[in-house]
Structure formats: C-alpha cells, structure tokens
Amino acid sequence: MSTTPSGPPVISAQQLSKHYGDFRAVDGISFDVPAGESFGLLGPNGAGKSTTMRMIGGVSQRTSGRLTIMGLDPEEHGPEVRAHLGVVPQQDNLDEELRVRDNLLVYGRYFGLPMSYLRPKADELLEFAQLTDKATAKVDALSGGMKRRLTIARSLINEPKILLLDEPTTGLDPQARHILWDRLFRLKESGVTLILTTHYMDEAEQLCDRLVVVDKGRIMAEGSPAQLIRDHSTREVLELRFGSERNTTVAAELQGIGERLEPLPDRVLIYADDGEAALEQVTSRGLRPITSLVRRSSLEDVFLRLTGRSLVD
Amino acid sequence: MTDPTPARVQETAAPPYRPSAHPPAVSAARARTFGSWYYAEHVLRSMNSYRWTLLASSVGTPVLYLFAMGVGLATLVDRTAAGAFGGVGYLAFLAPALLASATIMTAATEFTYPVMDGFKWRRVYYGPHASPLSTDQIVNGHIIAITARLTATTIIYFLIVAAFGASPSAAGAAAIPVAVLSGLAFGLPLMAYSAGVEEDKGQFALVMRFVVTPMFLFSGTFFPLDTLPVFLRWIGWISPLWHGTELGRALTYGYDVPAWLAVVHVLFLLVLAVIGWRRARTVYARRLGR
Numbered sequence A: 001m002s003t004t005p006s007g008p009p010v011i012s013a014q015q016l017s018k019h020y021g022d023f024r025a026v027d028g029i030s031f032d033v034p035a036g037e038s039f040g041l042l043g044p045n046g047a048g049k050s051t052t053m054r055m056i057g058g059v060s061q062r063t064s065g066r067l068t069i070m071g072l073d074p075e076e077h078g079p080e081v082r083a084h085l086g087v088v089p090q091q092d093n094l095d096e097e098l099r100v101r102d103n104l105l106v107y108g109r110y111f112g113l114p115m116s117y118l119r120p121k122a123d124e125l126l127e128f129a130q131l132t133d134k135a136t137a138k139v140d141a142l143s144g145g146m147k148r149r150l151t152i153a154r155s156l157i158n159e160p161k162i163l164l165l166d167e168p169t170t171g172l173d174p175q176a177r178h179i180l181w182d183r184l185f186r187l188k189e190s191g192v193t194l195i196l197t198t199h200y201m202d203e204a205e206q207l208c209d210r211l212v213v214v215d216k217g218r219i220m221a222e223g224s225p226a227q228l229i230r231d232h233s234t235r236e237v238l239e240l241r242f243g244s245e246r247n248t249t250v251a252a253e254l255q256g257i258g259e260r261l262e263p264l265p266d267r268v269l270i271y272a273d274d275g276e277a278a279l280e281q282v283t284s285r286g287l288r289p290i291t292s293l294v295r296r297s298s299l300e301d302v303f304l305r306l307t308g309r310s311l312v313d
Numbered sequence B: 001m002t003d004p005t006p007a008r009v010q011e012t013a014a015p016p017y018r019p020s021a022h023p024p025a026v027s028a029a030r031a032r033t034f035g036s037w038y039y040a041e042h043v044l045r046s047m048n049s050y051r052w053t054l055l056a057s058s059v060g061t062p063v064l065y066l067f068a069m070g071v072g073l074a075t076l077v078d079r080t081a082a083g084a085f086g087g088v089g090y091l092a093f094l095a096p097a098l099l100a101s102a103t104i105m106t107a108a109t110e111f112t113y114p115v116m117d118g119f120k121w122r123r124v125y126y127g128p129h130a131s132p133l134s135t136d137q138i139v140n141g142h143i144i145a146i147t148a149r150l151t152a153t154t155i156i157y158f159l160i161v162a163a164f165g166a167s168p169s170a171a172g173a174a175a176i177p178v179a180v181l182s183g184l185a186f187g188l189p190l191m192a193y194s195a196g197v198e199e200d201k202g203q204f205a206l207v208m209r210f211v212v213t214p215m216f217l218f219s220g221t222f223f224p225l226d227t228l229p230v231f232l233r234w235i236g237w238i239s240p241l242w243h244g245t246e247l248g249r250a251l252t253y254g255y256d257v258p259a260w261l262a263v264v265h266v267l268f269l270l271v272l273a274v275i276g277w278r279r280a281r282t283v284y285a286r287r288l289g290r
C-alpha cells in the first residue's frame, strides 16, 4: 500500500453502533484510519454509510461503541473535533439566500477565521470550483452540480487535515469529477486524511488506499481495492450476452465453466482466471453468444458479490 | 513518516503571500467563545439580502395603522367616548398596544417559517452544525439575529408613533425594549414549538389564526381589558401582548400601573422568554443530533 500507517490513528471506531428505535442503521463496526490514509466506505443504499459519516463528523450521537477523532471523543469535545474537519454532506445545505462567495465567507467565520484570510481563500476556492464567474450570483441560481462544487469548496475553507466526503461527486459532470479527483489527490499528497463514500467504483479504485464494504450496518469486507479484488473475485470476467430472453435459460448450460457464474437480466458473467479459455469452453459447447467480452475483474464485481444483486444507483 | 506539508506560519513574507488558516485548536476556542455571534452574523447577512422589503414593511405597517386609527377611528372615538381611556386620546391609548403587537407579529413570523427552513426546507442549520459551533450557539445566534431585527423594526415603529404625537411621555422610548421583550416572550416558546414540527401541515397558519389573532383582539389592545366579560379576561392575563401593552402604556403616557404589577408584567415576560429559550435548546439539540 502507498501509505504506511504511522502514529496513533486519526480516526478510531470500535463497535460503533447507531440505532433508530429498533432499527440498527449501524451495527457494531470497527476500523482505524491512520493519518494521511484515504479510506472509503462502500455499500448499497441504506447500508449506514452516511450515518457513520455523521457520527465521525460529530453531528450525530452514537448509540454505543467507542469513537475518537484525533484522540478526542466527538460527543465530549464537539467543537475541537469539528474544528479539524472539512465536511461534504450527502445533502447540500448551502444558504440559498446568500451569494455564492458569501457562503464561503460565512462558513469560514464559524471557524473564527479572519476576513483577511477568508477573502483570498474564498477566491482561490471559487477558482478551484470553477465558480469564479458566479461569485456574486445567488446560490438559488446555480445548477445542481454547481451547488455540489460550492459545497466541496466550502469544506476546504478551514484547510482541514481530515476531509469527510459523502458522495462528493454525485451530480458532477465528468470534467468536474476529474478536477475534484485531482484536487483530492493533491490534498492526500500533502497529508490530508480522506474519508469517502461513493457509489462509483472507479472513484473508489482511484482514490482509496483502503476500503470497507458495508451492508446492513455491518462491515462485509475490508482491504485495498486490489486486495479486495484478489480475495473476492477472479482475475478476469467473461461477459456474455444472449439476448434478454435467453440469458437466464442459457445459464444452466454454462454450468461448470469458470469459478462462478452470475446470470443477470441483460448478460451472464463468468468469473474465471483466464477469460479467453472460458470463452473457448462456451463455444465448444455449441453456444453462440451475441456479444462476448473478456475484461479484468473490477471493484464492481466485488461489490455485487458481497452485497448481493441489490440495485445500486 | 515526515509531515509533507510545508511550514505553516510564515511571517517573514515569502512572496507570494498566502496566509494559512489558524490551527484547529484556535478555531475551536474562538467558536466556543464567539460562536453565537458568528451564527447571528450569518443570519443577519441573509436577512440583509431582503433588507428593502423589510424596511418597506417596517415603515409601511405603522404608517398605515396609525393613519387609519389616528385620522379615522380615534377622531370618532374621542368625540363620543372622551375620558374612557384614562384621560388621553384614543390614539395615545392605542399606540403602545399597536407597537407591542407589531413586534409580536414580526416575532411570530420570524420564529416559525425560518426555523422550519433551518431544519427542513433548505436545511440551513446543518451547515453550522457541522462546524465547531454547538447547537446551543445556533439557537442563541438565531435569537440574537431576530432580536436585532425586532429591535430595528420596533425603533422605526416607535419613531412613527412619536411623529404622530402618540407618545406624550418623556419615558416613551423605553417602550421599545418592552415591546421587544414581549416579542421574545411570545417568539421563543414558538421557536421551541416550530423546532419540533416535522412537517408543515399548516400548523403555522393555525397558530397565526387561532393564537396570534385572538391575542391581538382580546389583550386590551383596542379597549381596556376590564371592559371584557370576566370569562374572557384570562386571554389577556396569559397573553404577552397584554403585559407588554400595559407596561408600554405606563411608559408612553404615564398610565397608572402599581409598581408590584409592573414587576409582575416584566417577570411574566421574562419567564416566558427564558422557558421558551431553554426548551428550544433542548429540541434543537435532539433534532440536529439525530
């Protein structure tokens, strides 16, 4: 892995739980994040990612378990913990009555930062978020993706050493995503610890040193992207399309090829270390797929395997 | 591993000068000390974005009321019922009540929809909530900002009252803080209520119709409370508007209120405000901390 853990963890959670009535949104999860690591939480809708993020962010009270950020319990030292953080919540909460630039200034004031620092910093962040020409527009007038970019810019106003990003790139166009990835990469290089949730597996693969896959409030697997692929998937995947009518019926005839078979509505996946060899076996059984594709295993395969075939948006 | 970040504080200007943020410990300490003011600053800035509307209504409302009452109603009442209002003209009798009720009505709007906005519609509270500010400071800051707005509106109202000659006493200006206190005595319990509303199914409209309006009509506003039948007088006794109006009358035209009763009026308003404030802090902490 690229970063070697050193010193005490920046974030440490032990048996962290959050219940809403009888419902266990987070059900005893444990992890440590060392300084400078980029740590990802993956999981289907409702897995408990945002709930975990809110507890780390010191804005939601846990039901049980232990949690420290920079060695401090957020429930006892809320302001001290939150002063370390930059937060991009899943749902934007900008002040739409204020102008774009004023949103940054006002937010910086919460950290007691002086205007002499905030004015140039706000301009720099607007530049980064490509919102310079919208600086004096009302937030109302921004598109969804622009609001998202402003929220991200806002999270950097206090130059945090820990950044909590809950689906930061949802709603961003590809260009904006790449700009953000680049920025996050540079922040990481400068020693910032990143905690990230995302539904984009490519994003997780690009940005995260280490991931946990969460489902129903529990950790299903943990490791670097490469390690997770190695542990939970084969080297390659053969994707076959027989037409939507036939995919499931043909699956029976494919039994025994590769390590694992996964019939989906639109295609059949065969997990095998050698995809070409698997394809030869398919054709030798007299089956003629409309299209076939051999690709390397990705995090998406791991995700689908671990969390079942639940629909992920 | 060595810390890859460059040295932070660089007083010996290494151009180009790029100041860096102060350390988190400083942020936390400042937020602990000044957090309520930081949030108040935020709310005032967003109010500032519709300052002209606010100013227009702050001037328009009193001019309208006083003109209608002063030129219309008061002339009529004074002709037929001179002496019914403790020796002053009807307008002087009415003005302190209008002043207090204007402040209370403004408080009623400011402590309902904007609170809902903070929790639900635009979720404005959740921004500061993720910052070093505490939930108590969010409550305090919002109260400070609204108090500033109530004070500004009340001052304008009072100046217009004075211009109509409806505040003969020299102590008249002291009716301003009294009216603001009445606004808070009504507004803060309402704030606590609003913070508990999960969904606006018209509760606020009901509050306006069945709390604010009856209070406006039956708190000794247009006629002394003791002209009401006994079984309706309790509305006045529990109404912050009545207590505020009685005090206001004592201040603007020397209406005779025994000292003990004046103390009761002030205490009643203070107690309501403090109860509402404390309750609001609890409800905010619970709702934001879910």
Ligand SMILES: Nc1ncnc2c1ncn2[C@@H]1O[C@H](COP(=O)(O)OP(=O)(O)OP(=O)(O)O)[C@@H](O)[C@H]1O
Pocket: A020, A025, A043, A044, A045, A046, A047, A048, A049, A050, A051, A052, A090, B290
């Ligand atoms: N305030 C709340 N009251 C009751 N239940 C809640 C509350 N907040 C979250 N939950 C429940 O907790 C579970 C986890 O929610 P959470 O928002 O953490 O999921 P998530 O992993 O972030 O999902 P998504 O990918 O959709 O953002 C969900 O089932 C949700 O319904």
Ligand SMILES: [Mg+2]
Pocket: A049, A050, A051, A090, A166
């Ligand atoms: Mg979420």
